[in-house]
Amino acid sequence: MLSRSKYILQPAKRFYSSVPLSFNKYSVKPSSEPPVLICHGLFGSKQNWSSLAKAMSNRLSRTVYTIDLRNHGDSPHTNIHTYETMSNDLVEFMAEHDIQKPVLLGHSMGGKTVMTTALQHPALVSKLIVIDMPPVAMRLSADFARYVDAMRAIDQANPKRQSEADKILAQYESDIGVRMFLLTNLKRDAATGEFRFRVPYETLGRSLQTIGGFIEKTAPFEQPTLFIAGGSSPYYKPFQNQKKEIDALFPNSDLQVVEGAGHWVHAEKPDIKP
Secondary structure (H helix, E strand, C coil): CCCHHHCCCCCHHHCCCCCCCCEEEECCCCCCCCCEEEECCCCCCHHHHHHHHHHHHHHHCCCEEEECCCCCCCCCCCCCCCHHHHHHHHHHHHHHCCCCCCEEEEECHHHHHHHHHHHHCHHHCCEEEEECCCCCCCCCCCHHHHHHHHHHHHHHHCCCCHHHHHHHHCCCCCCHHHHHHHHCCEEECCCCCCEEECCCHHHHHHCHHHHHCCCCCCCCCCCCEEEEEECCCCCCHHHHHCHHHHHHHCCCEEEEEECCCCCCHHHHCCCCCC
16 A cells, blocks of 8 residues: 555645545456546535446446545534645545545536645546536535525424425425435434434535635646536636636646536436537
8 A cells, every 4th residue: 555645745734634535436347447536516425426436337447436525425524624625635535545546536516626636636646527617716606505504494493304304495496406416415313303414514604615716826737637517507607718727727628518507417417428
């Protein structure tokens, strides 16, 4: 196994304690090809990617890991939620599992996490795939703050049926697909029988501005990078308007647009080739 010291390349003053990340591993057979590590978006989890990860592993004949980022899924909670800390978690995960030169794939918040990792630790990454998230600082959709309000209202109502939680959530979000996605974070308390959110939504709510930001003053990532954007997504415009800045960070990149798809490109059109 490679030593952890080879992975922690940042100056000590920028180091934050990492947390162990929960994951699922999909592997058809032993492969010499670099594995794929998948990082979900805000309020997502590794389970959102299970079907696609299985298909990817089968089609590519390589190992695929789906990972819960900190404060999501089954990974630990912490008051610090930044791209630097999430990147450190990912680098430590790679060291712990002796994963060398993987392909990093991330959606939304996970996209900025894998981009941060590639920019700060380029020697550790072979390729990069980013779904619907440009490498620029931008304001997140107001939807996410509204989702935090909805989660708080649901927890305060102490629902004992998921349908009760969905009825409250419908007051904040009309799209049933988005509601079902958010409700994957709802878990029943064995002691009380009430449903509670497993994500620390207050911490994530306080971190929304940070999640909308991005790192500055960094050397470019020279390895192949694929950006996939939803043609109807609000995050598509920066790829057009800030192309010069994006190309400076990722000079060996390509942009593919999935027409008719919104922010959750992989869920809306999983079988469409860009």
